[in-house]
Amino acid sequence: MNINLENIKVILWDFDGVIMASNEVRDSGFERVLADYPKDHVDKLLAFHRKNGGLSRYVKFRHFFEEIRGEPVTETEVKQWAQKFSEIMLITLKDESLLISETVDFIRNNYESYDMYVVSGSDQKELREICTSVGINKYFNDILGSPTPKKENVRHIILKNGYSKEHCVLIGDSINDYEAAEDAGIYFYGYGNKDIMNLSSI
Numbered sequence: 001m002n003i004n005l006e007n008i009k010v011i012l013w014d015f016d017g018v019i020m021a022s023n024e025v026r027d028s029g030f031e032r033v034l035a036d037y038p039k040d041h042v043d044k045l046l047a048f049h050r051k052n053g054g055l056s057r058y059v060k061f062r063h064f065f066e067e068i069r070g071e072p073v074t075e076t077e078v079k080q081w082a083q084k085f086s087e088i089m090l091i092t093l094k095d096e097s098l099l100i101s102e103t104v105d106f107i108r109n110n111y112e113s114y115d116m117y118v119v120s121g122s123d124q125k126e127l128r129e130i131c132t133s134v135g136i137n138k139y140f141n142d143i144l145g146s147p148t149p150k151k152e153n154v155r156h157i158i159l160k161n162g163y164s165k166e167h168c169v170l171i172g173d174s175i176n177d178y179e180a181a182e183d184a185g186i187y188f189y190g191y192g193n194k195d196i197m198n199l200s201s202i
Contacts, residue, residue, distance in 0.1 A: 001102060001103065001106050001191075003169075003171075003189050003202065004202055005114075005169070005202075007166065007167060008114065008167060008168070008169050008187070008202070009114060009115060009163070009167040009168070010114060010115045010116075010117075010157075010158075010161075010163050010167055010168040010169070011114050011115070011116045011117070011168075011169055011171060012116075012117045012118075012119045012154060012157065012168065012169070012170040012171070012186075013103075013107075013116065013117065013118050013119065013140075013170075013171050013172075014053075014054065014118075014119065014120055014170070014171060014172035014173060014174070014177050014191075015118050015120035015122055015127060015145075016053060016120065016121075016122060016173075017053065017173040017174075017191075017192055017193070018100065018103060018171060018172060018173050018191050018192065019099065019100060019103050019104065019107075019118070019136070020093065020098050020099055020100060020130075020134075021098050021099075021100055022093055022098055023050075023053070025089070025092050025093060025098070026049070026089070026122075027046055027049070027050070028092075029085050029088045029089055029092070030042065030045060030046060030049060030060075030085070031046070032088055033081065033084050033085050033088065034064070037069075041064070041068050041069055044068045045060065045063070045064045045068060048060065048063055048064075048068075051174075051175070052174065052175070052176055053121065053173060053174035053176060053177075054120075054121040054150050054172065054174045054175070054176025054177050054179075054180065055121050055150075055176055056121045056122070056123070056145075056146030056147055056149070057081075057082045057085055057086075057121075057122070057123065057146065058078050058079070058082055058146060058147050061073070061078050061081040061082060061085075062078050065077075082123065086123050086125075086126045089122075089123075089126055089130075090126060090129060090130070093130050094129075094130055094133040094134065095134070096134045096135070098134075099134060099136070100192075103191075104136060107136065107139050108139065111139040111140075115141050115161070115163075116139060116140050116141060117140055117141055117142050117143070117144065117157055118131065118140050118142075118143040118144065118145075119144050119145075119150055119153050119154055119157070119170065119180070120143075120144070120145045120146075120150070121145065121146055121150055121176065122145050122146065123145055123146055123147075124143070124144060124145035124146060124147075124148070125145075126145070127143050127145045128143045131143055142157070144156075144157070150176060150177070150180045151179070151180045151183045151184070154170060154180045154181070154183070154184045154186070155183070155184050158184055158186070165184065165185045165186045166186075166187075168184075168186040168187065169181075169186060169187040169188065169189055169202055170184075170186060170187070170188050170189070171188075171189045171191050172188070172189075172190065172191065172196070173190065173191050173192045173193045173196055174193070174196060175196065177190075177196070178190065178196060178199045181201075187201050187202040188200060188201050188202070189201075189202050
């Protein structure tokens with residue numbers, strides 16, 4: 001991991017595509033949950049999902065029904081779709097072989113030198129269960145996810161702990177990760193995505 005961590009004391013990690021090679025599993029999850037809907041509609045959702053990896057599934061399901069299909073959807077229905085999605089994820093993502101070795105090796109070797117957090121658009125309860133299952137939860141001060149937006153979780157970590165912004169970096173693979181770092185006024189390091197890597201500020 002070629003990153004300049006001089007003066008950095010706090011590392012905020014995105015999860016999907018950074019700690020775990022789970023992006024394709026997430027894709028298939030949407031396809032399975034929405035299998036009864038037209039393929040072209042699901043394909044549009046997948047395009048939105050891939051472009052906005054850091055957004056929560058709650059936002060994505062709402063986008064699917066309201067923007068792609070042009071039909072109303074209640075908050076209760078969105079939560080029901082998200083629950084169905086989570087059930088599939090918990091079956092398929094509790095798999096150590098999906099961990100990205102470069103990242104996890106770095107975390108294991110350096111977690112005592114930095115305050116480390118997971119800040120993801122994925123469901124918080126689900127994330128914590130997956131991290132515990134694959135044995136990496138102990139490396140993080142906290143594991144935060146949706147339904148709270150990523151930007152809000154990042155700001156919360158910094159304010160709650162009184163961190164200096166110049167000591168913090170967010171490592172992610174999507175434009176939403178970059179935007180969350182920009183919003184909080186901290187450093188950003190793009191990982192695993194050439195277009196996002198070019199946005200790195202450290």
